[in-house]
Structures are given as C-alpha cells and as structure tokens.
Amino acid sequence: MSTTRQALLQAFDTLLQPTRFQDYGPNGLQVEGRVQIRKIVSGVTASRALIEAAIAAQADAIFVHHGLFWRGQSGCVTGWMKQRLALLLRHDINLYAYHLPLDAHPELGNNAQLGLQLGLQASGRFGEQDLGFVGERTDGGSFASAQALAQHLEYVLNRPVVQVERAPAAIKKIAWCTGGAQGYFETAIAAGADAFITGEISEPQAHYAREMGVAFLACGHHASERYGAPAVAGHVAAQLGLAHAFIDIDNPA
Known part of the structure; x- marks a missing residue:
C-alpha cells in the first residue's frame, strides 16, 4: 500500500x-x-x-x-x-x-516511551509547555537509593549514567524529561521529585542536587530519545x- x-x-x-x-x-x-x-x-x-x-x-x-x-x-x-x-x-x-511535539505526546512521545521502558507511570506534567513528566513506578514500589535507580537506568538503556548522589534514601517520586532538559531540574524539585532523569547535565545541576537533596541522573541525550x-x-x-x-x-x- x-x-x-x-x-x-x-x-x-x-x-x-x-x-x-x-x-x-x-x-x-x-x-x-x-x-x-x-x-x-x-x-x-x-x-x-x-x-x-x-x-x-x-x-x-x-x-x-x-x-x-x-x-x-x-x-x-x-x-x-x-x-x-x-x-x-x-x-x-x-x-x-x-521536535517538542514528539517529546510531549502523552502515549507515543519520547517522555511517555522512556517512562514505559523504565517502568514508570506518569501522574502529572511540569515545566515549560508541560514537557516534563512526573510519577512513580508502575508497580507502586520505590528504588532503595539513587544508586539503585542509576543501575536500573544503565541496565535498561545499556549505557553509563552520570549520577549526582543524594543522601541515602528511597526514591519514590521521579521526574523525567528526555534530551537536553537539564534546565528543568529546579522545576522538577518544585514538583516534589526525589530524583530527576534527563539526557544531559550542565555545571549548575550538580550543585543543585547536592544542596537540595534531589538526585540528578543524566542517561544520554540520544539514549533517552530513541x-x-x-x-x-x-x-x-x-x-x-x-x-x-x-x-x-x-x-x-
């Protein structure tokens, strides 16, 4: 056809x-x-x-x-x-x-599909033009630590993850936005996230993560948008x- x-x-x-x-x-x-x-x-x-x-x-x-x-x-x-x-x-x-329309689609877009790969269920949106997703694991559980979440990302995406550690604690509420969305980190913190997943990290985010106690995980621009x-x-x-x-x-x- x-x-x-x-x-x-x-x-x-x-x-x-x-x-x-x-x-x-x-x-x-x-x-x-x-x-x-x-x-x-x-x-x-x-x-x-x-x-x-x-x-x-x-x-x-x-x-x-x-x-x-x-x-x-x-x-x-x-x-x-x-x-x-x-x-x-x-x-x-x-x-x-x-570009952004593909990031934002609620079922087929980059953020929705990354959540599906990672076993995350979105319960809300945040950030400019509501591009960011926030939610929890689909099984209702939590990750024991930021390190455990990083290991999960590395396993699913088959690539190293840059992780700025938070104080050891369970990760329940997770925000994510694919690609070069490191600038959304402060908005993710305001949304109550325990951890934020995106593709890239820039210099300021490491300081925000350490000072605010929210984990930041950069899993690769390309890897997050496949x-x-x-x-x-x-x-x-x-x-x-x-x-x-x-x-x-x-x-x-």
Whole structure:
C-alpha cells in the first residue's frame, strides 16, 4: 500500500499537533521528496549516516526528532548541510521532523516511551509547555537509593549514567524529561521529585542536587530519545498501511 506526501504530513500533524508548541525550528515536512510513499524509516537525528541507511533501505520518507533546520543557525547550504540535503534531493526522499511535539505526546512521545521502558507511570506534567513528566513506578514500589535507580537506568538503556548522589534514601517520586532538559531540574524539585532523569547535565545541576537533596541522573541525550520516533512512525505507518523500519545510529552523547 502507499499514501501521498501530504496525507502522511496530515497524519503526523493530527497526531502531534505542532501548532500547540513554541519550538526551536520548523516541525513537519522539512524537505520535500517524491509524492507517493510506501516506506518510512525513523531515527533520532537526520544525520548523513541515517540518510544513507534510509537510501539503502529504499525508504520514501524519513521521520526524525532532530531535523536539519534550527532557529538561529546559518542559512548557508555548505559543508554537512549541503551533503545531507544533496542526498535527500538526489534520492527524492521526504524528511519529516518533529521536535517538542514528539517529546510531549502523552502515549507515543519520547517522555511517555522512556517512562514505559523504565517502568514508570506518569501522574502529572511540569515545566515549560508541560514537557516534563512526573510519577512513580508502575508497580507502586520505590528504588532503595539513587544508586539503585542509576543501575536500573544503565541496565535498561545499556549505557553509563552520570549520577549526582543524594543522601541515602528511597526514591519514590521521579521526574523525567528526555534530551537536553537539564534546565528543568529546579522545576522538577518544585514538583516534589526525589530524583530527576534527563539526557544531559550542565555545571549548575550538580550543585543543585547536592544542596537540595534531589538526585540528578543524566542517561544520554540520544539514549533517552530513541523511543519516540519509532513509536510515532510505526503507529502512523500501521494506520496508513505503510512499511516502517527504525534505524538507530549510535551516538555516545
């Protein structure tokens, strides 16, 4: 089966509602390709490696969280930008990108899907544009310590975790926001979290964690955002009768 470029855009927009968000770049169809679409490849970032893998997979469209265009970047089509665009245009592949809308979707988004992977159930939202999730373990239990939570993250995500320790105590209420959401830490503390999980850590957060007694855990920007894109693209592909494949391009960040 196949669909059209515009019908696929409408399906993504209907699901993710990009007009609700003030974002750092354009959401939706970023690069126009062929009209008829039979196969979607999803990934985290529209890197050259992902584009080349999509070409090898004979994809008609790519769906990503991190697209090509961002507010404040140079408008020059040179270097890496030229290389990526040239590949997309030469092979007539559509590029769809959704940033904050993909983070925020309550069931299929990055935060919802990370919670699912970690066995966490959200009971509320916090932060700018309600992007952050807060809740507890789905089994109603707690983690014995911040170290126990860090070990759980490392096991599930298969990568090291940067942990700023809190005083030994059980972790019951957990806040999380994927990617570069370290700036949400103070809001997570205000929401009553015992621990905050995100992708990255910057210099101030270690001090906040030690002074406020709330654990901060950085599990990797890419690692925390591997789950939303395939969930959304797979859902829409099934809805429209399209083929779908997720391609995970490894990234240590």
